[in-house]
Amino acid sequence: MSMLQFTVPPLPHYMLGGTAQYGPGERHVSRRNVGVFGLLFVREGCLSMAEEDREFEVDEGCALILRPDRHHCGTKGCAEPTSCYWLHFRTTGSWAAADDADDEPPRHGEEADGEKRAPALWTYDTHAFRIRVPQFVRLSQPEIAEELCGQLVQLNQSIHSGSAKWSQQSVFQELLRQLSASAAEDEATPAAACADQAAAYLRKHYREPLTAQELGERLNFHPVYIARCMHRYYGCPPMEYLLRCRIEQAKLLLLHTDRPVARIAEEVGFNQAAYFTSCFTRAEGLSPRKFRQRFAYG
The missing domain is CATH 2.60.120.280 (Regulatory protein AraC)
Structure with missing residues (x-):
């Protein structure tokens, strides 16, 4: 279809x-x-x-x-x-x-590649x-x-x-x-069910160390199949979705707590604070500390 x-x-x-x-x-x-x-x-x-x-x-x-x-x-x-x-x-x-293509189809109307996204207010x-x-x-x-x-x-x-x-x-x-x-x-939608099941699991277990292989074992689906389903229905592979979940939770903690950045990194599933800072900056256009300074109230 x-x-x-x-x-x-x-x-x-x-x-x-x-x-x-x-x-x-x-x-x-x-x-x-x-x-x-x-x-x-x-x-x-x-x-x-x-x-x-x-x-x-x-x-x-x-x-x-x-x-x-x-x-x-x-x-x-x-x-x-x-x-x-x-x-x-x-x-x-x-x-x-x-x-139903495996590859991401070309989009119409998107911003040019490489243009930085403004950090969310x-x-x-x-x-x-x-x-x-x-x-x-x-x-x-x-x-x-x-x-x-x-x-x-x-x-x-x-x-x-x-x-x-x-x-x-x-x-x-x-x-x-x-x-x-x-x-x-x-149409049968086992792919949609797989994608939703994977997304729900990732949101619930975002604090835990996870790999694509482990996700497949826990959901009883092949990792490649999970990746295809999530890419189709969520626009990204599982590990990218997991990273987004962790970043969103980190933003909440940065805004509503005074916990150190290193502790927040650990609480949302990052083993190293430096890697967390790198991922956060790439996703939001601001470092965690600058994000907190700009948007936190208190």
Whole structure:
């Protein structure tokens, strides 16, 4: 199944939507590099679509997301009267096609490699995570998707109202969730379960010395499989995830205690204070002491 993976926040956001009717013999127009995502949800009938070399039969109860960087068009006229909702949305965050590839796919919209990340002002900052939305899916509850699309279009009438715009974004996020949930029902997800199990174990045992081999033995999965699952669903291998957990816990202790840096390093699982300082500085752009001086209150 072809998936689109978005790094959030920021969340993909709704722009505009409407309805379209096609008579027998009519087809979807041809467009190239439109710069925004297009979502088609067919209420009745069937749309025959192509996105470059991929073809889709989008029939009643199905949804198709058209990428902003590719050419798409109708491949043939409708065999029967067809109606659909169309929605345009975009994201200012990064996204990628994630078709179950072992390697990390190239991202769109990320900052240039090597650019330093500004240190977080608060240790409780919301950290980016990833959502996966199917490019093509048959909705498990199409009546809910149809109702949500109808609400989005109806709210267009109050587009200048701040509350209406807020409502639209809330409705749109629920629509994306419906698409994602429908895909999850259609495919087995042992990889997701493995990734979540590994992440939970690492969060619970971050103070302990751990290797990828030991993690595999404790979870009864091959270390390579765990690494692939975590890379797919968390965007990093297990040991990097463990390092992030340790750094986050260290930030809490730096802000809310007056314990020496060496003791904090030991408490979060580092054997050497110098190595902890090096990892922390690389992750946050500040040494532990400077982090505490800048952000701790007391």
